[in-house]
Amino acid sequence: MLARSVPPQTILPRDESRTPSATMRWLSVTDFRCYTQARLNLDGRPVVLTGENGAGKTNLLEALSFLAPGRGLRWARLSEVTRIGAPAQTWAVAAGLDAPHIPGAPMRISTGLLPASESGHTAERRTVRIDGSAQSSSAALAQLLAVSWLTPDMDRLFAEGASGRRQFFDRLTLGFDTGHGARLNAYERARQERSRLLRDEMTGRRADPAWLDALEAAMAEHGVAIAASRCETLQRLVQALEAHSGPFPHALLALDGLLEDMLADTPAVDVEDRYRAVLAAARQRDKEAGRALEGPHRSDLLVWHGETRMPAGDCSTGQQKALLISIVLANARILAHAGATPLLLLDEVVAHLDARRRAALYDAISDLGAQTWMTGTDRALFDAMGTRAQYFTVTDGAVADAAG
Ligand SMILES: Nc1ncnc2c1ncn2[C@@H]1O[C@H](COP(=O)(O)OP(=O)(O)OP(=O)(O)O)[C@@H](O)[C@H]1O
């Protein structure tokens, strides 16, 4: 029953468009949050950032999270992360990726905010460059790095509404399917335009039925692809979680969503037709609600504690954290095994764990072959990591090497 949304299909081979595994050799941030300029030279070991509250640890992880499509781990607007007092309304994050087996390596990837005058756009727009050449969108980054994170804000992930869990799961899905983000955007554009037309109808302006049909067809096409990709991610994670036992609880996962449910026993083309029919039949109801009430934008990730069978929302704070760790580690294991480059950002995660689980997390990270960044206020929390990590001290927006 728990895995009812897993369609009966075999796991697809990994996304062949992705560039194989690479190592981050340096990171540089300019006019980003509290940083005027900082550069970290990296030796490939997991990174530990320690410093007092407000020193700038999370800001560095946020800078790293912009090396993926999307709005970063704080879901910020682009101008919001510009350092207050910066001479221009711009910021930049750059990193060097070394991948000896890839022609052209080492490569330099960078992203940031250009002044509107230079970008040629009136709206804020993020620039992405790979080895100096401008990319048309941030989706190109997903081919190089699969970035996921756990932050203190996510402590309430299981207590709050579905959107946080959906975003969390979509980010994991993006790690396997680099086109997932573009399809989510395309679905969202069609959904918002349909909602706008339906709201206009409430004010007496009649919408062109052919335009509504076209928008619903686009929602159905992208929606089914989104749901199918989520189902594949679920299947991968379920298998990886089952194959691995350790000190972190076995997370049982399922997806709860109209299309994800339908895909369990119906071919994708038929699901697309059915969803289009659902949307067409729901125009009056959606008009009154002002938005589409059914679709992949409402899907939820359900999680249970495998040993106690408790829904994650009823587990203790530490158990919930351990479940999330279990999921992101499984995800990073699959990606690393497939030769991709997972980048795992664990903000204040270890503070919640007892000494045994902390030690187990460090062992798991060391075995992972993923690039992991951890933060904490207290260096002693990382004693069990020993020389397996590279340490930096963060003080008032400055980063310094600290002995390992
Ligand atoms: N746009 C900005 N410009 C300048 N400073 C900023 C900007 N945005 C946030 N800050 C400041 O950056 C500082 C560091 O924040 P950050 O969240 O990285 O701290 P932290 O080391 O993670 O602290 P904690 O241990 O409390 O989580 C804060 O004092 C915050 O006010």
Ligand SMILES: [Mg+2]
């Ligand atoms: Mg912080």
